[in-house]
Amino acid sequence: MNLSTLTHIHLLLNHFPTVGFGIGLVLFLVGLYVNSDPIKRASLGIFLIIALLSVPVYMTGKAAQRAIQEEPGVSNVLVETHEDAALTALAFMEITGLMAWLGLWQFRRVTRATKANLTAVLVLSLITAGLMTRAANLGGDIRHPEIRAAGADPPDTEWIRVASVAEFINTTNWAWPALETIHFIGLSMILGVALLINLRMLGVAKNISFSALHRLLPWGILGFGVNVLSGLLFFITIPDQYTQNRSLHIKMVLMMIAGLNILYFTMFEEPWRLGPGDDASTRSKIVTTVTVVLWIGVIYFGRMMPFIGNSF
Numbered sequence: 440m441n442l443s444t445l446t447h448i449h450l451l452l453n454h455f456p457t458v459g460f461g462i463g464l465v466l467f468l469v470g471l472y473v474n475s476d477p478i479k480r481a482s483l484g485i486f487l488i489i490a491l492l493s494v495p496v497y498m499t500g501k502a503a504q505r506a507i508q509e510e511p512g513v514s515n516v517l518v519e520t521h522e523d524a525a526l527t528a529l530a531f532m533e534i535t536g537l538m539a540w541l542g543l544w545q546f547r548r549v550t551r552a553t554k555a556n557l558t559a560v561l562v563l564s565l566i567t568a569g570l571m572t573r574a575a576n577l578g579g580d581i582r583h584p585e586i587r588a589a590g591a592d593p594p595d596t597e598w599i600r601v602a603s604v605a606e607f608i609n610t611t612n613w614a615w616p617a618l619e620t621i622h623f624i625g626l627s628m629i630l631g632v633a634l635l636i637n638l639r640m641l642g643v644a645k646n647i648s649f650s651a652l653h654r655l656l657p658w659g660i661l662g663f664g665v666n667v668l669s670g671l672l673f674f675i676t677i678p679d680q681y682t683q684n685r686s687l688h689i690k691m692v693l694m695m696i697a698g699l700n701i702l703y704f705t706m707f708e709e710p711w712r713l714g715p716g717d718d719a720s721t722r723s724k725i726v727t728t729v730t731v732v733l734w735i736g737v738i739y740f741g742r743m744m745p746f747i748g749n750s751f
Contacts, residue, residue, distance in 0.1 A: 445499045445502030445503070445682065445683070446499070446503040448495075449496065449499035449500050449502065449503040450503070452492065452495065452496045452499065453496050453575075453578065454575075455489070456489050456496055456532065456571060457468055457572070457575045459488070459489045459492070460485075460489045460564075460567065460568060460571055461527075462485060462668060463482045463485030463486050463489060463564075464476055464482070464565075464568055466481055466482035466485065467479065467482035467483070467486075467561070467564060470482055475687075476546065479545055479546075479557070480706065481543070482518065482539075483539040483540070483542045483543050483546075483560070484660060484748055486535055486536055486539035486560070486707060487536045487539050487540050487543070487701075487702070488702075489532065490532050490533050490535060490536020490537070490539070490745070491695050491699060493532045493533070494529070494667060494691070494695070495691055495695065495714050496532075497525055497671070498671075498674060498681075500525060501674075501678045501682050502682050502683070502732075504518055504522065505682065512621060517577065519601070519602070520577055521577035521578050522601050523601055524570070524573050525574045525578075526601055526675070527574075527616060528567065528570035528571045528573070528574045529671070531563060531566055531567040532567050532571070532667065533664060533667060534563055535560065535564055536565040537660065537661075538560050539560055540660055540701070541556055541657065541660070542556045542557065542644075542708060543702075543705045544656060544657060544660075544705060546724040547653065547705060547711070548653070548654070549689065551749050558609060559711060569673030574707070601675050604672065604675060604676075605675050605676045605677075608676045609676055609677075618672055618673060621665060621669045622669040622670060622673070624662070624665050625661075625662040625663070625664070625669060626662065626738070627662070628658055628659060628661060628662025628732070629658075629659050629662040629663050629666060630738075631658075631662075632655045632656060632658055632659030632662070633730065633731070633734055634731070635652055636652050636653075636659075636704065637657070637730055639652055639713075639725060640710065640713070640719045640723050640727040641719070641727055641728070642718065642719070642728075645715070645716055645717070645718070646715050646716060647715065648713060648715050648717075649710045649711060649713040649714075649715045650711060653704070653711075656701070656704065656705070659701075660701070660738060662699060683746075685742055685746055685747055686743045686744040686746075686747035687740070688734070689740045690736075690737055690740035692743050693733050693734075693736040693737050693740065694733075694737050696733055697730060697733040700729070700730045700733070703726050709722065709723055710723060
């Protein structure tokens with residue numbers, strides 16, 4: 440995709456994390472107030488979906504930055520501050536999404552999420568909402584300089600600075616190899632757990648119940664989080680080599696869909712009825728087959744990034 444297309448995608452998607460997260464937060468607070476487990480579960484699901492969606496929103500933001508940075512009236516200081524604020528918000532968003540999924544998992548394992556988990560989600564979601572609001576306000580200031588006070592740039596007080604992170608990785612001999620190692624460890628954790636669970640759904644090791652394998656899911660989710668975090672660090676270090684890489688775009692789409700598939704194994708009743716010796720339903724087998732194909736696609740297009748698009 441060219442910069443123009445990616446910029447339009449960013450403009451199309453960039454309101455979803457802020458608005459969607461706000462809806463999830465309101466539902467979560469209502470669920471806590473009325474002590475409704477279904478409302479809590481729905482809000483945790485929204486947090487997870489928004490955490491996944493926020494990754495492509497952030498990555499397409501780099502294309503939008505390149506597209507407008509030479510335009511008259513655009514403050515590069517403001518753009519960089521917005522980028523830093525967005526990265527900080529994204530980091531907290533992903534942690535919130537991870538804790539939200541853990542809550543969904545606990546609802547399945549012990550019928551309800553623990554107080555510690557719900558408290559952690561509450562604190563993280565409030566912090567994330569504030570960070571998302573700041574990032575969104577800075578993004579609005581970029582395109583609407585008339586709303587800034589006398590065109591003044593905001594002070595750079597962000598906790599995480601993209602330029603500093605990129606410089607550290609680029610100038611430290613061990614940083615890139617360490618990230619590569621961490622990235623592939625995360626991928627191995629995802630694939631190991633995904634293959635075990637999906638192969639059981641397809642009829643392998645039928646003497647094991649689905650609920651017995653379900654306890655492994657947190658390890659897969661941890662691997663997914665490690666994979667996303669290390670991948671983002673690759674991206675912010677050399678964004679020009681990734682921004683218009685077609686293989687990366689396809690990989691991200693496949694990974695987001697595969698990430699959403701975890702909701703099927705966490706929230707839907709059908710997999711949980713699969714006991715020892717039982718055969719999964721046709722729908723479950725279709726979902727699991729699609730999941731396996733998606734992860735194979737993620738691996739393939741990840742390896743093809745140097746060869747498709749000639750970005751490296």
